[in-house]
Amino acid sequence: xxxxxxxxxxxxxxxxxxxxxxxxxxxxxxxxxxxxxxxxxxxxxxxxxxxxxxxxxxxxxxxxxxxxxxxxxxxxxxxxxxxxxxxxxxxxxxxxxxxxxxxxxxxxxxxxxxxxxxxxxxxxxxxxxxxxxxxxxxxxxxxxxxxxxxxxxxxxxxxxxxxxxxxxxxxxxxxxxxxxxxxxxxxxxxxxxxxxxxxxxxxxxxxxxxxxxxxxxxxxxxxxxxxxxxxxxxxxxxxxxxxxxxxxxxxxxxxxxxxxxxxxxxxxxxxxxxxxxxxxxxxxxxxxxxxxxxxxxxxxxxxxxxxxxxxxxxxxxxxx
Amino acid sequence: xxxxxxxxxxxxxxxxxxxxxxxxxxxxxxxxxxxxxxxxxxxxxxxxxxxxxxxxxxxxxxxxxxxxxxxxxxxxxxx
Numbered sequence: 549x550x551x552x553x554x555x556x557x558x559x560x561x562x563x564x565x566x567x568x569x570x571x572x573x574x575x576x577x578x579x580x581x582x583x584x585x586x587x588x589x590x591x592x593x594x595x596x597x598x599x600x601x602x603x604x605x606x607x608x609x610x611x612x613x614x615x616x617x618x619x620x621x622x623x624x625x626x627x628x629x630x631x632x633x634x635x636x637x638x639x640x641x642x643x644x645x646x647x648x649x650x651x652x653x654x655x656x657x658x659x660x661x662x663x664x665x666x667x668x669x670x671x672x673x674x675x676x677x678x679x680x681x682x683x684x685x686x687x688x689x690x691x692x693x694x695x696x697x698x699x700x701x702x703x704x705x706x707x708x709x710x711x712x713x714x715x716x717x718x719x720x721x722x723x724x725x726x727x728x729x730x731x732x733x734x735x736x737x738x739x740x741x742x743x744x745x746x747x748x749x750x751x752x753x754x755x756x757x758x759x760x761x762x763x764x765x766x767x768x769x770x771x772x773x774x775x776x777x778x779x780x781x782x783x784x785x786x787x788x789x790x791x792x793x794x795x796x797x798x799x800x801x802x803x804x805x806x807x808x809x810x811x812x813x814x815x816x817x818x819x820x821x822x823x824x825x826x827x828x829x830x831x832x833x834x835x836x837x838x839x840x841x842x843x844x845x846x847x848x849x850x851x852x853x854x855x856x857x858x859x860x861x862x863x864x865x866x867x868x
Numbered sequence: 869x870x871x872x873x874x875x876x877x878x879x880x881x882x883x884x885x886x887x888x889x890x891x892x893x894x895x896x897x898x899x900x901x902x903x904x905x906x907x908x909x910x911x912x913x914x915x916x917x918x919x920x921x922x923x924x925x926x927x928x929x930x931x932x933x934x935x936x937x938x939x940x941x942x943x944x945x946x947x
Contacts, residue, residue, distance in 0.1 A: 558909070558910065558914065559910055559912065605910065607875060607914070653873075653875050654937045756878045756908070756909050756934065759910040837936070838877045838878070838934065839877070839934070839936060
């Protein structure tokens with residue numbers, strides 16, 4: 549059982565929950581950028597949350613299935629077509645052998661997900677099927693899909709779908725203005741009080757420079773405290789002696805245009821991380837399209853952990 | 869009139885490179901399928917093509933301007 553890729557889309561890749569435990573040797577956790585949407589697609593077709601899906605950015609693929617298949621599309625709002633006829637997103641779809649799936653234009657957001665019953669059956673590499681394109685690791689031959697690829701689909705494992713349609717109140721919103729909660733640190737002490745105030749009060753606009761590694765925002769400059777740079781740090785006040793980067797950490801090279809590091813980010817370097825996006829809001833960042841106005845709201849560790857627990861509640865509602 | 873619409877967000881460029889000539893200029897005769905520019909997103913350049921044949925009447929986006937999905941990039945008068 550397989551999908552035959554007729555057109556690949558812009559950057560369609562195999563993703564799952566991620567590849568954990570290798571960040572210390574420079575291999576990012578990767579996985580679906582919008583974990584909740586990917587998880588909901590799996591739930592609709594009766595997969596486990598660990599099964600691999602196809603992640604589509606902006607332009608989706610056009611493909612046919614060589615056998616009957618059960619699929620679901622979730623995530624950014626997009627017209628889904630089977631043999632040219634529009635069908636519903638956020639619901640379970642039955643395909644007959646030979647059916648062709650294609651996509652129209654996005655009307656918001658960035659990425660959408662295609663789950664198939666049985667999962668995308670590429671080899672597990674270091675505990676995950678996720679594609680890390682920069683490292684040519686995992687996924688389908690370590691890269692984004694190309695026309696002519698035959699993408700293997702696994703055998704259904706059997707437990708059956710939990711629900712036919714994701715209820716509207718559970719679907720993530722793809723908004724043009726978002727609030728992203730951050731935990732200040734580890735290097736917030738390098739900013740002046742005004743610099744920190746600018747970070748949390750400005751309306752940051754997501755630039756088109758945004759991918760699986762990181763997302764760059766435009767807005768006012770941040771002010772750093774002057775200092776004599778220590779040995780090993782670069783000359784700019786935004787430079788530090790190299791350190792590990794947390795997933796979701798925000799660095800501000802030169803004090804201009806903060807970058808939120810995302811799932812495929814490098815694991816370390818020499819830019820001061822002034823704050824870190826809390827885990828519950830990484831999906832919010834992932835859903836943002838260029839031009840999205842973003843407010844960074846500082847929270848405490850307790851608030852971050854409570855938000856993580858709330859996010860887990862939503863996932864439980866889908867998998868119940 | 870036929871609108872040429874960007875299917876994706878990014879930066880619109882009218883030239884294949886900084887020192888190159890534009891893909892097309894206002895007043896040019898355009899064939900269906902002809903490239904009139906590129907949109908850059910995620911370090912990739914996607915060609916923007918006209919669905920219609922005719923005369924390229926006007927560009928709605930500047931060279932180097934930002935586009936969103938569904939934005940009109942240029943207008944072609946058919947015939």
